[in-house]
Amino acid sequence: MNNNFPMLNTGYIYLDNGATTWKPEPVIKKINEYYNDFTANAHRGDYDISLRVDNEYEGARKIVADFINSDYKEVIFTSGTTDALNLVAEGYFRKHLQKDDEIIINYAEHASNVMPWFRLANDLGVKVKFAALNDSNALTLDSIKEVVSDKTKVISLAMITNVIGDLRDVKEIVKFAHERGIKVVVDGAQSVPHIKTDVKDLDCDFLAFSGHKMCGPTGIGVLYGKYELLEEMEPRNLGGGMNASFDSPEEIELKSIPTRFEAGTPNIEGAIGLGAAIKYLESIGMDNIQKHEVGLKKYLVDELSKIEHIKMYNKDTISGTVVFNVDGIFSQDVAIYLSKYKICVRAGNHCAKLLKNKLGTDNTVRVSIYIYNTKEDVDKLVSLLQDKNKILNEML
Ligand SMILES: Cc1ncc(COP(=O)(O)O)c(C=O)c1O
Structure with missing residues (x-):
């Protein structure tokens, strides 16, 4: 090709x-450019190369947002899918779930979409339920219907799984879930690199994916979340870059979304490399x-x-x-x-x-x-x- x-x-x-992908020249060139021509930190400097970093880093966020059809404020850079799924489980659902609430996953999910939910089960007393796979080892809405109850608060599933590789009808599952007030988290690690993704069309609440599985660098990924849900999400890390002021424990003011979720020096070359990877995939x-x-x-x-x-x-x-x-x-x-x-x-x-x-x-x-x-x-x-x-x- x-x-x-x-x-x-x-x-x-x-x-x-499925493990990781090779990188094309435009991605390598972009990363080299950052190291050869404009190395500086992001969101901190007043000199020209630092401003260029800001433009490239935020520009990459815009590229990601356009790629998945979201608003750019709804794109949080993470270190990968695993990091993104842990962020949503810890930052959003730890706060919103209570004892006896139910989470639906299934037996084909990757560890990164199982273990964060197991931790919430252990810590909060919520229950993890498994939707059955059919004879072709695929997940369908019917099997979700069999385990859903009025206690179900979240369904978390891969759009395409990393072993069976079945493409789940996420749109249909989201529609069913939202009619019951259930949130849907989508693990897009194996789907975003391979098929067109439109979060508005899917109407999913959160979507996680990794740059390195789509021709981008390692150590960069994305958590997409609906803006109104991100407003209710807690940052997992606190520190530089994400605060507006901190005068005392009682007087902490955070920066706006999405910056508040990206404490510390971000993975600059990762983000701009991911932007270049998306441009590359779009050119094909x-x-x-x-x-x-x-x-x-x-x-x-x-x-x-x-x-x-x-x-x-x-x-x-x-x-x-x-x-x-x-x-x-x-x-x-x-x-x-x-x-x-x-x-x-x-x-x-x-x-x-x-x-x-x-x-x-x-x-x-x-x-x-x-x-x-x-x-x-x-x-x-x-x-x-x-x-x-x-x-x-x-x-x-
Ligand atoms: C379906 C699925 N989810 C999550 C992950 C974790 O991705 P990462 O290691 O980039 O965080 C993978 C990686 O193979 C995956 O295939």
């Missing part, structure tokens, strides 16, 4: 894009990205289906993720074998440790596709998986 990723010159076939077009991934996944599924010793767990999902096992071979051994041929895949439980009972295994090989992957990458992978004896011999 494009060739301006320096990592393509290394000869690796990178199929672990999110619809083209999704079409490319879904097409390549279908090709991979068709090819793997021809191999008897391969069992797939998510053939039908509409995303670029395929999880499978080679009969009788531990997933990590498969990954190590493929690594000898410079093919990078992920093996293990993929941080979705609650999924094991439903899948019947806690170990799978995951291939996750992105814009720079090609049919030739898939062919090479498939050819290496065809002969089980070759895998068994070479993994020794």
Whole structure:
């Protein structure tokens, strides 16, 4: 689809894009520019390069806001999805939930969308309930309906999960939830990089995602929240940059939203690198990205289906993720074998440790596709998986 990723010159076939993605030249150039041409702190200086930092940093916020169709004040920079989900759980829901209130998640969620809720359950006596997955391991509104009650206060779900990769009908789930006064938190770590995201259309209350999974730098992410909800959210960190004044414990005044949630020196190169990444993705077009991934996944599924010793767990999902096992071979051994041929895949439980009972295994090989992957990458992978004896011999 494009060739301006320096990592393509290394000869690796990178199929672990659910973990992180490669960075294109415009992103690397932008980060280098910050370090070579205008290094200064943000929101603190009165000299020209510092003002440039402010413009670039706030400009990146505007790029993010336009990308997800939110107001720019509704975009909080975090260190990633994990940080964003913890911020919303701790900053908003710790204050708004009471004993016996209920939170609905499901068994396919990533640890980052489970553990913050478990902590609230332990600390506040709220209950975490699990919506069932269907026969294709997907989550539907019907299974949410089965567990919802008048005590449900929040539904938290990934729009696309990192193992099964099913695209959830978040819009329909949000509509159902809002009719009952339930808030919806969306983990967009695996969806925002791959499909067009419109928070106004989805009408979700919060959305979390990571820059590094969408061609941006590591250590930067976003929490989107509806402005009126952010007004009721507590900052987790206090300190420089987020306060207007602090004369005594009783006289603390915070800066406006979103700055009040970004205490300390922010990840400047991360934010402007993310801005450059979004521009890059937009230059390709999110619809083209999704079409490319879904097409390549279908090709991979068709090819793997021809191999008897391969069992797939998510053939039908509409995303670029395929999880499978080679009969009788531990997933990590498969990954190590493929690594000898410079093919990078992920093996293990993929941080979705609650999924094991439903899948019947806690170990799978995951291939996750992105814009720079090609049919030739898939062919090479498939050819290496065809002969089980070759895998068994070479993994020794
Ligand atoms: C669905 C999902 N949620 C959350 C995360 C956590 O993202 P990060 O490690 O960037 O905070 C991941 C990372 O793999 C993920 O796939």
